[in-house]
Amino acid sequence: MALNLKVWRQANAADAGRLVDYRLEGLSPDMSFLEMLDVLNEKLIREGKDPVAFDYDCREGICGSCGVMVNGVAHGPEPASTTCQLYIRSFRDGDTVVVEPFRARAFPVVKDLVVDRSAFDRIIAAGGYVSVDTGSAPEANMIAVPKAESDAAMDAAQCIGCGACVAACKNASAVLFTGAKIDHLVRLPQGTPERERRVARMVGQMETESFGACSNEGECQAVCPKSISVRVIQRMSREYVRASLKGY
Ligand code: SF4
Ligand code: FES
Numbered sequence: 001m002a003l004n005l006k007v008w009r010q011a012n013a014a015d016a017g018r019l020v021d022y023r024l025e026g027l028s029p030d031m032s033f034l035e036m037l038d039v040l041n042e043k044l045i046r047e048g049k050d051p052v053a054f055d056y057d058c059r060e061g062i063c064g065s066c067g068v069m070v071n072g073v074a075h076g077p078e079p080a081s082t083t084c085q086l087y088i089r090s091f092r093d094g095d096t097v098v099v100e101p102f103r104a105r106a107f108p109v110v111k112d113l114v115v116d117r118s119a120f121d122r123i124i125a126a127g128g129y130v131s132v133d134t135g136s137a138p139e140a141n142m143i144a145v146p147k148a149e150s151d152a153a154m155d156a157a158q159c160i161g162c163g164a165c166v167a168a169c170k171n172a173s174a175v176l177f178t179g180a181k182i183d184h185l186v187r188l189p190q191g192t193p194e195r196e197r198r199v200a201r202m203v204g205q206m207e208t209e210s211f212g213a214c215s216n217e218g219e220c221q222a223v224c225p226k227s228i229s230v231r232v233i234q235r236m237s238r239e240y241v242r243a244s245l246k247g248y
């Protein structure tokens with residue numbers, strides 16, 4: 001297969017950046033999108049040019065680092081999939097594919113397709129954790145959790161912090177990400193002692209980081225590779241009001 005690529009090249013945060021055309025031929029349909037970028041980089045290196053910088057770690061849909069915009073869609077055209085799980089067979093021979101970084105004020109471009117998503121780390125550090133005593137693991141059934149609650153907590157826990165929800169939102173809102181972290185923890189007994197402080201601090205940090213407000217477009221849910229539901233946003237809002245009424 002052959003693809004015509006238009007790849008965002010930006011030397012650093014201060015550079016204006018531009019789309020650069022590349023043509024790749026002889027691609028296998030079973031190649032992943034990141035492997036296709038590897039082929040492009042090997043070609044650029046052979047030509048003595050600067051390879052395209054892009055983020056990845058696991059290449060198996062777990063770490064959340066590989067997200068880019070593919071033809072204007074975060075993580076590309078396959079539903080519930082990360083960029084590393086996108087395959088060349090999703091395109092037609094001869095297609096033109098535009099590859100850009102996630103764009104949001106809170107995610108400044110570092111180089112080419114790499115953006116700085118440390119704003120997410122700071123939201124987690126503000127309250128997305130449970131303070132527990134260390135020691136030997138408790139017996140599995142010591143703290144009973146209703147099955148429906150544990151299932152819902154696990155659904156929310158699937159968020160991999162990729163940032164696609166921010167990139168897809170016209171307001172660059174981080175409420176799907178933050179809501180997932182809050183919904184995951186508040187449903188479990190271990191998450192309740194810090195319940196009010198957590199939501200107050202995480203929402204406060206989200207606003208400090210220049211993420212926008214939610215206007216119920218649903219684009220975040222549509223692109224999320226882990227199918228996180230917008231119901232986590234409703235839960236976050238309820239938790240926030242509850243914490244505010246309690247003086248947090
Ligand atoms: S909610 Fe979905 S899209 Fe947003 S960071 Fe988590 S996994 Fe990525
Ligand atoms: S490289 Fe880890 S999710 Fe894609």
